[in-house]
Amino acid sequence: MTDCGCTKAKAELEEYLHDELCREDAADIREHMANCGDCSGEHEVGVVLTEAVQRACRETAPEDLRATVLARLRELQSAHR
Known part of the structure; x- marks a missing residue:
């Protein structure tokens, strides 16, 4: 898996929160958030x-x-009336 980056993680956060992404995209975002405080913070707010x-x-x-x-x-x- 490749780190998807902040742009993709933030763009797909809503779908990620509602479990609407394919397994691979969800795994990419999960991996990214494990290493990005900004995106993981946005995830927590979401x-x-x-x-x-x-x-x-x-x-x-x-x-x-x-x-x-x-x-x-x-x-x-x-x-x-």
């Missing part, structure tokens, strides 16, 4: 952001807040 988004997508608003927001949206929609 992992934290991905996990935060995944957690946020699982959360739901409390029922009373949902009801309040929906009522307000209906009120605004009826005012614009």
Whole structure:
């Protein structure tokens, strides 16, 4: 394997985070990050952001807040008709 370099690692980081690369490309990026503090730091940030988004997508608003927001949206929609 050859070190892929920062340009390729950063360009394909999103796909790497979501396990969307072929085995060879993923291995190249993994090898590069093992030797590049800048790219491994970006990877860590990407992992934290991905996990935060995944957690946020699982959360739901409390029922009373949902009801309040929906009522307000209906009120605004009826005012614009």
